[in-house]
Amino acid sequence: MTAQERRLAAERAERRAATLKRLEKSSGKLATNAIARMDDQLGWYRRMPPEHRSWIGLVAQAGIAAFTEWYRHPDAPQAISTDVFGTAPRELTRAITLRQTVELIRTTIEVMEEAIEEVAAPGDEADMRESVLVYAREIAFATAQVYAQAAEARGAWDARLEALVVNSLLSGDADEGVLSRAAALGWGQPSQVRVVMGSAPDGDSELVVEAIRRAARYAKLHVLTGVLGKRLVVVVGGDKEPVHAARALIGQFAPGPVVVGPTVPDLLSATRSAHAAAAGLRACAAWPDAPRPVLADDLLPERALAGDQAARRQLVEEIYTPLDEAGSALLETLSVYLEQASSLEGAARMLFVHPNTVRYRLRRVTDVTGYAPSDVRSAFTLRIALALGRLTAAGEQS
Numbered sequence: 001m002t003a004q005e006r007r008l009a010a011e012r013a014e015r016r017a018a019t020l021k022r023l024e025k026s027s028g029k030l031a032t033n034a035i036a037r038m039d040d041q042l043g044w045y046r047r048m049p050p051e052h053r054s055w056i057g058l059v060a061q062a063g064i065a066a067f068t069e070w071y072r073h074p075d076a077p078q079a080i081s082t083d084v085f086g087t088a089p090r091e092l093t094r095a096i097t098l099r100q101t102v103e104l105i106r107t108t109i110e111v112m113e114e115a116i117e118e119v120a121a122p123g124d125e126a127d128m129r130e131s132v133l134v135y136a137r138e139i140a141f142a143t144a145q146v147y148a149q150a151a152e153a154r155g156a157w158d159a160r161l162e163a164l165v166v167n168s169l170l171s172g173d174a175d176e177g178v179l180s181r182a183a184a185l186g187w188g189q190p191s192q193v194r195v196v197m198g199s200a201p202d203g204d205s206e207l208v209v210e211a212i213r214r215a216a217r218y219a220k221l222h223v224l225t226g227v228l229g230k231r232l233v234v235v236v237g238g239d240k241e242p243v244h245a246a247r248a249l250i251g252q253f254a255p256g257p258v259v260v261g262p263t264v265p266d267l268l269s270a271t272r273s274a275h276a277a278a279a280g281l282r283a284c285a286a287w288p289d290a291p292r293p294v295l296a297d298d299l300l301p302e303r304a305l306a307g308d309q310a311a312r313r314q315l316v317e318e319i320y321t322p323l324d325e326a327g328s329a330l331l332e333t334l335s336v337y338l339e340q341a342s343s344l345e346g347a348a349r350m351l352f353v354h355p356n357t358v359r360y361r362l363r364r365v366t367d368v369t370g371y372a373p374s375d376v377r378s379a380f381t382l383r384i385a386l387a388l389g390r391l392t393a394a395g396e397q398s
Helices: 002-040 050-072 081-084 091-094 096-114 124-169 176-184 203-219 243-245 270-286 296-305 310-324 328-340 345-352 355-369 376-397
Strands: 192-197 223-228 231-237 257-261
Touching: 002 096, 002 223, 050 124, 050 310, 081 192, 081 231, 096 124, 096 270, 124 176, 124 223, 124 231, 124 270, 192 243, 192 270, 203 223, 203 231, 243 257, 257 270, 257 296, 270 296, 270 310, 296 310, 296 376, 310 355, 310 376, 328 345, 328 355, 328 376, 345 355, 355 376
Parallel strands: none
Antiparallel strands: 192 231, 192 257, 223 231
């Protein structure tokens, strides 16, 4: 280094030292001016409670103090996010939005820029202005990092809370606490709720859950979801028809059956829908050609054969008992018709009646149960219901 270069370097160091002293003396005034300008220009700041305004004041003071220290050692690595936001990290991210944080930082930087002529030592104005610009860039990155970390923490907490809610519904432990936790997750009060269940795809479960949420937002559905073991469970709320609602989400499930539980009126009742969906998923192997998605109620015969007591009761209560109460003719006619391979003429000969009489009684069976004996799938369901009903009746008599 030549003598002239040494002289210039010494002059710069002297000017920088003078600027640093003036900056240290002015830091309190700069913070006060920044807060006064926020109060004058930022309506949201004026409307905040005093406690929140004090947090913001602390952040403004910490920002100016961090700039002073950074200006003192420009080449040293500085943890700006810790220096500035460490004063009130959680309170800040909860009290104000990212947009508002950007506005308060912009206001503080503007106050610092306007004070350069007053604070900088003569001849050091350009160097200080450049330093403010570099610092503004660094503080912007630090702001993004703080809010990104807060969002990640909230997302991880929400995912755990959501999985807890879903697991409570599946295990039958749902109570009023589940409602409050679901409300914290943004669950509204849809009038129709059902549980959709299938196999979870391979890969990151967080990505699967986020894909379900995106699909639900697009379909305007309320959802609570979680990956529990190998199963993907989605609690769906909305007034859409069950199968239509499930189809809006089905692309996020792994290949294989997807079962839709019965519709219930509220979240606490979703336990019943979840149990039916889980039983249907276990029994779906007995019906390889089942549609995708399939209603749990359409799997009643398979569920009954697999040992699902709720399905057995439902078949007896919704099919056998109404037919029995409608008169012995319907039960007898249906039984004979099924035994005669769904032949009207064969059933009429066995019953010694006209085929039109058999036809009329079968229409009555459809009216009473909702299942048409002439349909192969319905006939299978009716046959299982008759067998279970007779077993139940025999058990009661013994």
